[in-house]
Amino acid sequence: MTSPCIDIHSHFFPKNAPNFAAKFGESSGPWVTLHDHSDGTGMMMLGDKPFRPVHSALWDAQARIKELDANHVETQIICATPVMFAYDAPAEQAAYVASAYNDLALAMCADSSGRLRTLAQVPLQDSALACRELTRAMRAGCVGVQIGNHVGPREMDDEGIVAFLQHCVEENAAVLVHPWDMLGGERLKRWMSAWTVAMPAETQFGIMAMILGGAFDRLPAELRICFAHGGGGFPYLLGRLENAWHRRDIVRGISLHPPSHYLNRFSVDSAVFDPRALRLLVDTMGADHIMVGSDAPFPLGEEHIGDLVRNQPGLTEVHRQQVLTENARNFFRL
Amino acid sequence: MTSPCIDIHSHFFPKNAPNFAAKFGESSGPWVTLHDHSDGTGMMMLGDKPFRPVHSALWDAQARIKELDANHVETQIICATPVMFAYDAPAEQAAYVASAYNDLALAMCADSSGRLRTLAQVPLQDSALACRELTRAMRAGCVGVQIGNHVGPREMDDEGIVAFLQHCVEENAAVLVHPWDMLGGERLKRWMSAWTVAMPAETQFGIMAMILGGAFDRLPAELRICFAHGGGGFPYLLGRLENAWHRRDIVRGISLHPPSHYLNRFSVDSAVFDPRALRLLVDTMGADHIMVGSDAPFPLGEEHIGDLVRNQPGLTEVHRQQVLTENARNFFRL
Numbered sequence: 125m126t127s128p129c130i131d132i133h134s135h136f137f138p139k140n141a142p143n144f145a146a147k148f149g150e151s152s153g154p155w156v157t158l159h160d161h162s163d164g165t166g167m168m169m170l171g172d173k174p175f176r177p178v179h180s181a182l183w184d185a186q187a188r189i190k191e192l193d194a195n196h197v198e199t200q201i202i203c204a205t206p207v208m209f210a211y212d213a214p215a216e217q218a219a220y221v222a223s224a225y226n227d228l229a230l231a232m233c234a235d236s237s238g239r240l241r242t243l244a245q246v247p248l249q250d251s252a253l254a255c256r257e258l259t260r261a262m263r264a265g266c267v268g269v270q271i272g273n274h275v276g277p278r279e280m281d282d283e284g285i286v287a288f289l290q291h292c293v294e295e296n297a298a299v300l301v302h303p304w305d306m307l308g309g310e311r312l313k314r315w316m317s318a319w320t321v322a323m324p325a326e327t328q329f330g331i332m333a334m335i336l337g338g339a340f341d342r343l344p345a346e347l348r349i350c351f352a353h354g355g356g357g358f359p360y361l362l363g364r365l366e367n368a369w370h371r372r373d374i375v376r377g378i379s380l381h382p383p384s385h386y387l388n389r390f391s392v393d394s395a396v397f398d399p400r401a402l403r404l405l406v407d408t409m410g411a412d413h414i415m416v417g418s419d420a421p422f423p424l425g426e427e428h429i430g431d432l433v434r435n436q437p438g439l440t441e442v443h444r445q446q447v448l449t450e451n452a453r454n455f456f457r458l
Numbered sequence: 459m460t461s462p463c464i465d466i467h468s469h470f471f472p473k474n475a476p477n478f479a480a481k482f483g484e485s486s487g488p489w490v491t492l493h494d495h496s497d498g499t500g501m502m503m504l505g506d507k508p509f510r511p512v513h514s515a516l517w518d519a520q521a522r523i524k525e526l527d528a529n530h531v532e533t534q535i536i537c538a539t540p541v542m543f544a545y546d547a548p549a550e551q552a553a554y555v556a557s558a559y560n561d562l563a564l565a566m567c568a569d570s571s572g573r574l575r576t577l578a579q580v581p582l583q584d585s586a587l588a589c590r591e592l593t594r595a596m597r598a599g600c601v602g603v604q605i606g607n608h609v610g611p612r613e614m615d616d617e618g619i620v621a622f623l624q625h626c627v628e629e630n631a632a633v634l635v636h637p638w639d640m641l642g643g644e645r646l647k648r649w650m651s652a653w654t655v656a657m658p659a660e661t662q663f664g665i666m667a668m669i670l671g672g673a674f675d676r677l678p679a680e681l682r683i684c685f686a687h688g689g690g691g692f693p694y695l696l697g698r699l700e701n702a703w704h705r706r707d708i709v710r711g712i713s714l715h716p717p718s719h720y721l722n723r724f725s726v727d728s729a730v731f732d733p734r735a736l737r738l739l740v741d742t743m744g745a746d747h748i749m750v751g752s753d754a755p756f757p758l759g760e761e762h763i764g765d766l767v768r769n770q771p772g773l774t775e776v777h778r779q780q781v782l783t784e785n786a787r788n789f790f791r792l
Contacts, residue, residue, distance in 0.1 A: 307642045307646070308659070311608075315666060315711050317663060317666065320709070321666070324695055325655050325659040325691070332654070357655070357695065360695075360730075360738065361654065361658055363734075364687070364729075367761075368758050374649070375649050375650045397698050400741045400742055401738065404694065404735065404737070423702075424698075
């Protein structure tokens with residue numbers, strides 16, 4: 125019998141997204157829309173440019189549930205596709221957009237017989253507005269919040285972002301950090317390297333900002349925070365960082381302890397696509413800090429959700445059950 | 459008894475560097491110079507700005523040999539500190555600079571009773587000049603060449619760089635690829651993140667360019683090429699790339715095979731600073747494709763050269779000897 129899993133990292137986009145260009149003017153945005161090809165496929169559009177080919181599981185709860193059944197996914201947590209964040213828009217626009225998307229995500233969940241739950245998005249460029257939308261969204265039924273790993277030059281140790289994370293603790297909201305707005309510019313446009321090179325670098329840098337920028341030192345241990353894609357490059361490059369921390373003062377920032385000290389302060393998902401990488405992840409983070417994350421329904425996600433964990437050699441059954449379901453239940457209070 | 463090792467990744471800067479500003483004019487450069495504090499320490503300068511605090515093992519063969527003895531390093535291969543590359547300078551200037559530095563590196567080796575060997579640097583922005591200097595430097599006694607992983611927007615699959623690598627095969631020159639000119643700009647200046655985040659990303663991208671850009675497909679299997687710092691993020695992120703290669707056509711570039719097919723086409727050094735990362739490296743690359751590389755004498759290098767490999771649990775003695783000495787002897791024809 126195939127063990128069920130809880131998938132904590134998947135994305136949605138609403139079929140009938142509000143027309144933000146009509147509301148905020150043609151010079152606003154660009155905003156994301158969906159061209160539904162009515163054959164089970166579609167194209168996400170950014171302004172008038174094709175952004176990504178998609179299929180109906182992205183927006184249709186019933187199509188999504190078929191995929192969950194086929195993959196033995198008991199519960200799946202959905203969240204915004206990062207291009208929906210609107211962190212570059214005026215904060216009031218981003219707050220409106222977040223609220224609209226959050227309600228549409230909750231509507232998709234309401235159509236799922238309890239199989240789908242959702243994370244909120246917030247206007248992270250404005251800490252007060254972000255806190256307000258988080259409170260509203262949690263009361264409306266979200267199980268946590270997804271944020272990007274930075275807002276322009278403001279990293280995870282930014283005062284406003286730390287204040288928002290403190291608010292998440294107070295609201296009992298779990299946090300998923302997703303890489304976005306990737307470094308590397310023109311060079312990394314080849315071969316989707318923004319996804320394969322820059323996203324893991326962004327996530328690594330986000331974790332480093334929490335550590336070296338003193339955010340973990342300032343925030344309480346109750347903060348439940350998870351980084352996508354197996355923590356990006358962080359777990360493999362921890363040794364390089366740890367060595368540098370001990371040997372060069374300018375690496376240390378304002379952290380009170382070396383990087384390895386903070387490994388019990390965050391979780392990661394299992395989206396590493398290779399048993400050798402998952403082994404390093406288990407050895408580094410511990411099985412109690414890893415949850416299944418598929419990145420579904422996008423093609424760069426795990427095709428057979430949870431199978432990497434189900435088939436992982438050398439994992440005890442206790443640890444396997446932690447990663448497949450138990451950690452997620454505790455982390456998101458499901 | 460401590461097993462000796464061969465260290466294939468270490469850097470030098472000559473104590474008495476030529477005055478390139480006097481030769482090429484004050485508007486040229488900036489060039490690298492050394493302020494020797496005459497107390498065993500010094501400061502590398504880039505133009506008139508401090509670049510990096512250093513100590514005399516960087517320029518003094520006798521000081522270096524003391525460190526080799528203390529670390530049970532039988533032979534160490536030195537190469538330029540990447541800031542010496544001059545890839546941004548006019549090609550004729552870079553050719554002159556490479557030739558001058560190569561002769562000074564060979565002079566440092568000549569003062570080492572055979573303990574030090576050197577890799578050449580070349581003006582990689584001009585393939586013809588790079589080939590000419592490689593030929594000259596190999597005949598003068600270099601054991602191979604170090605190149606940066608890109609020249610501005612020209613990556614490892616660039617026609618001129620592939621032509622140069624073909625010339626390396628013909629000249630029997632081993633190649634070490636070192637990350638440099640790191641992506642990430644202002645954001646990654648914090649906490650030396652250019653070294654801890656961007657360097658591994660550059661190296662990963664360099665390996666990807668060889669694969670997805672078809673360079674490995676065009677070059678013969680005889681090419682001996684090694685990537686620094688344990689292949690950067692590549693080994694850990696291979697699963698993410700492999701999954702993407704199979705699932706999105708735009709990831710594949712012009713590669714004939716999936717990324718994992720090319721793992722036997724290159725080597726990496728062992729500079730990962732953590733036994734869990736080294737285990738992933740051995741599991742992914744195979745012990746026959748890893749050589750000790752310390753990044754000495756810089757502070758972000760391995761403090762006790764070779765000890766990570768010497769103390770690695772789970773490594774067979776056959777594999778340990780391969781990584782400590784045998785692979786390097788074969789790779790560099792020592």
